Amino acid sequence: MKLCFIAPGHSYHTVQWIKFFSQGKHDVYLIDVGHELNNSLIQLGVKCDDVTSKRKGWGALPWMVHAILEIRKKVSSLRPDLVHAFPVFPAGFLAAESLESSVPFVITGWGSEVLVAPWRSWMIRLCNRLALKRANLLTAESLPVLSSMAWLRGSPCNGVLIQFGAELDIFKPAENKESLRQQLNLPKDKFIIFSGRAAIPNSNLEVVLKSFHMFLSEFPNAILLFAYAYGNMEEKLRGLCSSLGILENVLFLGAVEYKQMAAVLSASDVCVSVPSSDSFPRIVWESMASGVPVVISDLPWRTGYIEDGVHALVVAPGDELGLFRALERLVSDTLLRTTLINNGLELVRARGDYLKEMKRMEQIYEAICRRSLSIDDILGVFQVYPSDVALR
Structure with missing residues (x-):
């Protein structure tokens, strides 16, 4: 054709x-x-x-x-x-x-x-x-x-x-997360939260930062990675990090090459995607394929696909406290993490290939x-x- x-x-x-x-x-x-x-x-x-x-x-x-x-x-x-x-x-x-x-x-x-x-x-x-x-x-x-x-x-x-969907030959669970982090120059002993959304207002990255600030008060051994292909909010986000006193715990990766991003995602512990509006965010499929539990916004697109507590954790858009509590659950509840990872892998292989x-x-x-x-x-x-x- x-x-x-x-x-x-x-x-x-x-x-x-x-x-x-x-x-x-x-x-x-x-x-x-x-x-x-x-x-x-x-x-x-x-x-x-x-x-x-x-x-x-x-x-x-x-x-x-x-x-x-x-x-x-x-x-x-x-x-x-x-x-x-x-x-x-x-x-x-x-x-x-x-x-x-x-x-x-x-x-x-x-x-x-x-x-x-x-x-x-x-x-x-x-x-x-x-x-x-x-x-x-x-x-x-x-x-x-x-x-x-x-x-x-x-x-x-x-x-x-x-x-x-996700390219399942590229986005896949890390065989050895510690070794992968060493290759990527990421800290082996930190709890890594990944955000792969564009640096634009709809992505609610300021909400992510404020929730992360709360999270650090309970779990100081954590870092937040921002990777984004486009957007002009980095200066504003850095300013917010400085005012919150968390700049040393946040890494701004900017635009990351496709396969490199897959590796960084696989090396992470949690992915966060909480925009105000969206269709079906590709980063959600890619997180599931990478064996990484994900926190998402409660938006209509998830209907018929993602159930809260089964495939992902769901929070209201703009809910800083709700996002903090979701992250807190993922640190403290090993069974929940395992459930989300296994169900996410099953879902992406069936419907997001x-x-x-x-x-x-x-x-x-x-x-x-x-x-x-x-x-x-x-x-x-x-x-x-x-x-x-x-x-x-």
Whole structure:
């Protein structure tokens, strides 16, 4: 198949999705609508073009008109079998306004662009609706996001839950955690808490720091690792660490190479992922695959997947005391830690295997291109009905 993706080229999610299809039998092309291209895509040999080079200094409307005209020209020349855009805004909207009706079109929702942004901007809400009405198939990592997409669309549509998941050959439990820490120059005798979320307000990293401050008063032999691919909050977070007197217990790793991050995660004792909104955070799958118990926010995406006290510990977004108590339980309750680790490994192997999910998506692409996609229990395609119960 000749596949055209329209997505932000700097995104980790874009890289992971396209990587699978670029290494197979398909002709893969990316139209970048992000800020810069991830070097991994270049190394994979993906044919890339961008519509962002003239973005700087332009207003939103002139840039979108320019981008639509450029995408229309590129897709017309490429003549792909299928176009897949993510996230819904701006990529999905730009793609929808650029494509002829005969071109099969898939949109993936990532989370905040359908759960949060439409209620902050009427323009984004309108653009989302126009994009989603054009799609032949909606995909997302969680049912609340998928239902919200159908609600914004205003009508039922075929949808499928596809997980980004974890690469199980890369993210796996450490055979010898002490030896691994020595290789990574991490302290062997510390309780290590890992945070792998972006340094942006939605991640609630300040909440994590304040909870960690409480945790240190009870368990001073602990350190907190921050790894993040993007975001501009490090200076603010360092300032908070200084004011709390915990700077020497916090390591800011910044952007960490993919396999290195897998090693750091495996060497950790706990992972924390407590944003205000999200779809299905990839870091949760990766933590489970690494045999590391995880504390997560109580958000709609976990419905049907993660049970509190069985697969993870769940706290309310922004609840500093709740997060502290969850961390306290994980230190003191060995049986709980073992339960979460074992159940997490079982869950990720059954429902969060990156390769299995991408192979299923490949079958769905093929069915769409044959014009034979229908409700299918094997592929997991089902009719999604509008619902606003998940909106936050």
